[in-house]
Structure formats: structure tokens, C-alpha cells
Amino acid sequence: MNYYTQLTVLASTPNPSSEGDILSALGIDWTLLAIQLVAFLVLVWVLGKFVYPVFLRIIDERQDKIEASVKAAEAAEQKAESAQDEVAKLLKEARKEAREIVTTAKDEATAMISASDEKAKARAEKIVVDAHDQLEKDIVAARKALHNDTIELVALATEKVVGSLSGSKLDKQVIETAVKETK
Amino acid sequence: MDKLHISLAAEPVFHIGPVAITNAMVLGIFGIAVMLAILFYAASALRKGKYNRFLGLLQWTFEGFLGQAEDIIGDKKTARRIFPLAITMFFTVLITYWVAALPGVGVITWNGVPLFRGLPADLNFTFALAIITVVASQIYAIQKHGFFGNIGRYVKNPFKDPIGAFEGILEFIGEFSRLIALSFRLFGNAFAGEVLLMVILLLTSYAAVVALPLVMIFEIFIGFIQAYVFFVLTLIFTSLALQTHGHDDHSPSLDHSPADAPKKTSAAES
Numbered sequence: 189m190n191y192y193t194q195l196t197v198l199a200s201t202p203n204p205s206s207e208g209d210i211l212s213a214l215g216i217d218w219t220l221l222a223i224q225l226v227a228f229l230v231l232v233w234v235l236g237k238f239v240y241p242v243f244l245r246i247i248d249e250r251q252d253k254i255e256a257s258v259k260a261a262e263a264a265e266q267k268a269e270s271a272q273d274e275v276a277k278l279l280k281e282a283r284k285e286a287r288e289i290v291t292t293a294k295d296e297a298t299a300m301i302s303a304s305d306e307k308a309k310a311r312a313e314k315i316v317v318d319a320h321d322q323l324e325k326d327i328v329a330a331r332k333a334l335h336n337d338t339i340e341l342v343a344l345a346t347e348k349v350v351g352s353l354s355g356s357k358l359d360k361q362v363i364e365t366a367v368k369e370t371k
Numbered sequence: 372m373d374k375l376h377i378s379l380a381a382e383p384v385f386h387i388g389p390v391a392i393t394n395a396m397v398l399g400i401f402g403i404a405v406m407l408a409i410l411f412y413a414a415s416a417l418r419k420g421k422y423n424r425f426l427g428l429l430q431w432t433f434e435g436f437l438g439q440a441e442d443i444i445g446d447k448k449t450a451r452r453i454f455p456l457a458i459t460m461f462f463t464v465l466i467t468y469w470v471a472a473l474p475g476v477g478v479i480t481w482n483g484v485p486l487f488r489g490l491p492a493d494l495n496f497t498f499a500l501a502i503i504t505v506v507a508s509q510i511y512a513i514q515k516h517g518f519f520g521n522i523g524r525y526v527k528n529p530f531k532d533p534i535g536a537f538e539g540i541l542e543f544i545g546e547f548s549r550l551i552a553l554s555f556r557l558f559g560n561a562f563a564g565e566v567l568l569m570v571i572l573l574l575t576s577y578a579a580v581v582a583l584p585l586v587m588i589f590e591i592f593i594g595f596i597q598a599y600v601f602f603v604l605t606l607i608f609t610s611l612a613l614q615t616h617g618h619d620d621h622s623p624s625l626d627h628s629p630a631d632a633p634k635k636t637s638a639a640e641s
Contacts, residue, residue, distance in 0.1 A: 220388060236455035238414060
């Protein structure tokens with residue numbers, strides 16, 4: 189196990205015959221450097237031409253998709269909001285209409301009730317008036333009948349009292365006059 | 372293995388013509404092949420509309436990083452232009468860092484040289500990435516401010532605006548410090564990680580069976596952090612380069628502006 193003693197650093201010592209500068213000591217070889225530089229640029233070109241566009245396209249597509257779905261979500265939200273507004277508006281209108289209908293119905297009912305009240309009143313009044321008329325007519329008729337009955341009664345009574353003094357014609361005249369006077 | 376073989380530089384394994392293929396490049400090619408396989412599989416599966424958890428994870432990562440890029444840059448269009456570069460840096464650093472934590476890296480040798488080495492543990496690679504980041508941020512800055520407008524960020528009339536001129540010099544030095552900071556941070560972490568793995572292996576001997584996995588998990592975590600840091604710093608440097616310094620009048624009022632940009636940069640780099 190004498191590795192430690194054998195640790196030798198084979199740093200490429202600068203070649204005294206060449207430039208002998210620090211760069212060659214560090215292993216800089218301009219030919220190799222140029223080759224690697226060009227090789228790397230070719231690598232960048234190849235990857236930039238054939239590989240990266242695929243990745244970039246996919247990223248862009250996904251970005252577009254995300255943007256589109258965000259927009260769609262926003263539109264849907266707006267739509268939902270406007271739909272809600274619409275519903276609220278409709279509800280308001282419906283309520284207003286319902287209220288109007290109820291008010292109208294109430295008014296109509298009141299009007300109908302008052303109309304039928306009036307009608308009933310008018311009819312009742314008519315019945316009363318008719319009854320009055322009939323009553324008056326009946327009174328007149330009764331009076332007339334009473335009048336005739338009275339005349340006949342008086343005639344009969346007078347006949348009985350006076351006897352058959354004069355003719356029936358005279359009797360009647362006298363009675364009528366007497367009746368008139370009594371009136 | 373009775374010797375700890377540590378080399379600061381990536382070592383050539385074989386040559387193709389005049390070009391030396393280093394051990395970092397060998398593992399780097401493997402890591403990038405794995406990355407390409409995964410990403411192309413994911414792309415084709417996603418194109419067909421398939422979905423599974425792994426694809427979901429990749430997509431989630433991609434989306435998260437894109438969102439972050441847009442947040443840092445501020446402008447969605449510019450963010451999407453710089454994004455392929457930044458995310459490729461993330462994936463490349465992540466995968467090449469992770470494959471360097473695989474067993475066998477550093478210990479399998481070929482002609483006395485380790486066959487595999489993490490690509491981020493090769494300064495050539497991290498330096499190349501840093502150069503690309505700084506140059507890209509300059510290109511974007513020139514596109515935005517114009518060529519002379521971009522130079523105007525560094526060079527200001529010291530008689531008209533002395534603080535601004537000093538700030539411009541700091542800004543200019545800052546560009547180079549970014550280059551160094553970016554490349555050395557990643558290289559240092561990856562290199563230290565590999566050395567740590569090898570040292571733990573030697574120190575713990577047979578107990579390495581228990582000890583190494585813990586360090587490997589730690590390395591995987593550090594790999595993610597480094598890849599993420601590289602990604603974010605690339606974006607921050609670009610966004611700093613794109614900033615317009617509209618307030619040229621730095622006269623008496625002690626507003627926050629002179630110290631603002633360098634402070635931000637140093638905060639990002641720490």
C-alpha cells in the first residue's frame with residue numbers, strides 16, 4: 189500500500205522547444221480547440237435544425253392550448269354571469285307581471301263585487317217600488333170596492349127606510365148626492 | 372494500477388493524419404453520441420405524438436429552461452434566438468460530465484495513456500465553449516447596437532464622461548475575464564472531479580466499492596450544477612451585452628449606474 193508515495197503528477201510540462209507558454213502547459217492546442225469549436229457549432233446547428241423546433245412547437249402548442257382554454261373559461265364565466273343576469277332580469281319581470289296580474293284580478297274582483305252590489309241594490313229598490321205601486325193599486329181598488337159597497341149599502345138602507353117612495357132612478361140620484369155631500 | 376496518472380492536459384490516444392485524437396475527445400464523442408441519440412429519439416417520438424415519463428421529463432426540462440432564458444434575456448424573440456446555443460451547452464456539458472463519472476474513466480489505459488477522459492476536463496473544449504459564448508454575445512450586441520454602437524460600450528470620451536470611460540475599460544477587461552472564468556471554472560470542476568474519483572479509488576482500495584458510488588453521485592450533482600451555471604452565464608452575458616446604457620451622463624449625481632454592470636457581472640461569475 190505505498191500508493192501515496194507513488195502519487196505522481198504527470199502534468200504535461202511545457203515543451204521548451206515550442207512556445208513554452210502557459211496555455212500549452214494547460215493543454216491548449218489550437219488545432220484541437222478549433223476542431224472542437226467547429227464541432228460544437230455543427231452540433232448546435234444540427235440540434236437547432238432538427239430537434240429543438242419539435243420541442244418548441246410542442247411548447248407553443250401547449251401554450252396556445254392553455255391560452256385558448258383560459259379564454260374559453262373566461263368566456264364561459266362571462267356567459268354564466270350574463271345568463272345569471274338574464275335569469276335575474278326574467279325573474280324580476282315575472283314577479284312584476286305576477287304582481288300586476290294579482291293587482292288587476294283584485295281590482296276586477298272588487299269591481300265585480302261592487303257591480304253586483306249595485307245591481308242587487310237596484311233590484312231591491314225596484315222590488316220595493318213595485319211593491320209600493322201594487323200596494324197603492326190595491327188600496328185604490330179596495331177603496332173603489334168599498335165605495336161601491338157603501339153606495340149599495342146606503343141604497344139598500346134608504347130603500348128600507350124610505351120604502352118604495354119613488355122610482356129606483358130617483359133613488360139612485362138622491363143617494364149619490366147624499367154620498368157626495370157626505371164626502 | 373499502482374500509479375496515479377494525472378495529466379493537466381488531455382493526452383492523445385491516436386492520430387488521424389496530423390490531428391491528434393485525445394482521450395477527452397474519445398469520451399466526448401461517446402457522450403455526444405449518447406446525447407444525440409436521446410435527443411433525436413425524443414424529437415421523433417414527440418413528433419409522432421408519443422408520450423412517456425422520460426419524454427415528459429425532457430420536455431419539462433426544455434420548457435423550464437426556455438422560460439428561464441426568456442426571463443433572463445427579457446425579450447422573448449431574442450431569447451429564442453440564443454436559446455439553441457445555451458441549451459446545447461447545457462446538454463453537452465451535462466452529458467459529457469456525466470459520462471466522465473462512469474466506471475473505467477481514467478483507469479483503462481491504452482499505450483500507457485488513459486483511454487477515456489471527461490470532455491469538460493479538457494481545457495480545449497471549455498475554452499472553445501467560452502469563446503463561443505463571448506463571441507455570440509458580441510454578435511448579438513453588434514446586431515442590437517450596431518458595430519460602432521458596440522464599440523461605444525467600451526470606448527468613451529474620457530473628457531466628456533470620465534466615469535463612463537473607466538467603466539468601458541472595465542467592461543472590456545470583463546469580456547476577457549468572462550472567457551477565462553467560464554472556461555476555467557468548468558475545466559477546474561471536471562478535472563478535480565476526475566482526480567477526486569481516482570484518488571478515492573486509490574485511497575479506499577477495496578472499500579472503493581462503497582466509497583466510489585457516493586463520489587460518483589456527487590460528481591453527477593456537480594455536473595448538473597456546472598451545466599446549469601454554463602447555461603445561465605451564457606444567457607446573462609448575452610443579456611448584459613444587449614443592455615442599453617442610455618444614461619451617458621454620469622456627472623455629479625451618484626446614481627447606481629457606474630457600478631451596476633461590473634457588479635452584476637462579478638456576481639454572476641462568482
